Amino acid sequence: MAHINVEMGQLKIGKYNDVLTAYGIGSCVVVICYDRINPVAGMLHGILPEKPAKKSGENRYINSGIENLIKTLLDMGVSIKNIDAKILGGASMFDVKLSSDTIGERNIKMAKEVLTKKQIKITGEDTGLNYGRNVEFFVETKKTVIKSFTHGLKYI
Amino acid sequence: MQNEKLTDMQRDALKELGNIGAGSAATALSQLLGKDIKLNVPDVTIIPIEKVNEKIAKHQQIIAAVYLRIYGEIQARALLILPQDKIFYIIDLLMKKKLGTTREFGENEQSAIKEIGNIIISSYLNALAKFIGLNSVPSVPALAVDMADAIIQTISAELAEVGPDAFLIENEMVEKETDLSTTLLILPEMTSMKKILKALNDTIKGS
Numbered sequence: 183m184a185h186i187n188v189e190m191g192q193l194k195i196g197k198y199n200d201v202l203t204a205y206g207i208g209s210c211v212v213v214i215c216y217d218r219i220n221p222v223a224g225m226l227h228g229i230l231p232e233k234p235a236k237k238s239g240e241n242r243y244i245n246s247g248i249e250n251l252i253k254t255l256l257d258m259g260v261s262i263k264n265i266d267a268k269i270l271g272g273a274s275m276f277d278v279k280l281s282s283d284t285i286g287e288r289n290i291k292m293a294k295e296v297l298t299k300k301q302i303k304i305t306g307e308d309t310g311l312n313y314g315r316n317v318e319f320f321v322e323t324k325k326t327v328i329k330s331f332t333h334g335l336k337y338i
Numbered sequence: 339m340q341n342e343k344l345t346d347m348q349r350d351a352l353k354e355l356g357n358i359g360a361g362s363a364a365t366a367l368s369q370l371l372g373k374d375i376k377l378n379v380p381d382v383t384i385i386p387i388e389k390v391n392e393k394i395a396k397h398q399q400i401i402a403a404v405y406l407r408i409y410g411e412i413q414a415r416a417l418l419i420l421p422q423d424k425i426f427y428i429i430d431l432l433m434k435k436k437l438g439t440t441r442e443f444g445e446n447e448q449s450a451i452k453e454i455g456n457i458i459i460s461s462y463l464n465a466l467a468k469f470i471g472l473n474s475v476p477s478v479p480a481l482a483v484d485m486a487d488a489i490i491q492t493i494s495a496e497l498a499e500v501g502p503d504a505f506l507i508e509n510e511m512v513e514k515e516t517d518l519s520t521t522l523l524i525l526p527e528m529t530s531m532k533k534i535l536k537a538l539n540d541t542i543k544g545s
Contacts, residue, residue, distance in 0.1 A: 190494070208487075314485040314491075331485055
């Protein structure tokens, strides 16, 4: 078993009893796509909603990052109809909004849009609000543990 | 935008600027709290957005962070980081109460912490305006009390919308008696950094 840490702008794959983790998620959105039947999953830790043209670093962005995540799973032989998703994060950390819509809100919206377009079912979600999250995804059991300072533990 | 680099001379000039700003901010903090505040040499760096959390190195620590946007001739972001376990102590000092009086973090206490952020950043900006002649004003302060990396990640994301790198001026202010360490982060946008460097250059030449 390995703990695989997925940092900002990264995309990583886990198998069998691996645990995919992402820590200190504020406005970032973590998208987990997993095989409903076999023990294989990928985690994306996206920073911004949309990849601008001619920019590198595709896994920084939710839209291109999810494309990569799904493609990676398909290349590994996962069938598209077996993929489900969970999305986490996208908080608005501060009590006053210094811009009209926060990056967190835009990230969640984009993640949902892309997954819906790909007809991937979102089986679990812990998004928005105003607090930071630590996420652990257990590939074999497909369970997610969310830890936070203000809201304790949550399982989805 | 390609990755930016600073020359040694530019870095020294920015450090000096950081010193002037933070010197003024530390004086303000010292007056607010009635305590002697020492200032460490500021750290000036340009690093990829993804590395900002690593650089600040507070990770899962719980912090109180006052965040302000800066508008005007300098476009920047400022973050004042206070350790969560010293918040009540700071509020007692600020409100001139007997130490140990404050026990809850209600609306008044939150306003007090925000006001500290506001005063410190304003004095920082005033010092900069006097030194290099660039005028700017802070937004209303916003507050978060949470894991440091979640808070800093959120600001990094805002910067990522502008460019791949973050320009960081890190000032540490320390109160020895209670080992209270306050970090003031100033994150100018790259275009503003160029403006600052030019203004610095002109100031040095003119003096």
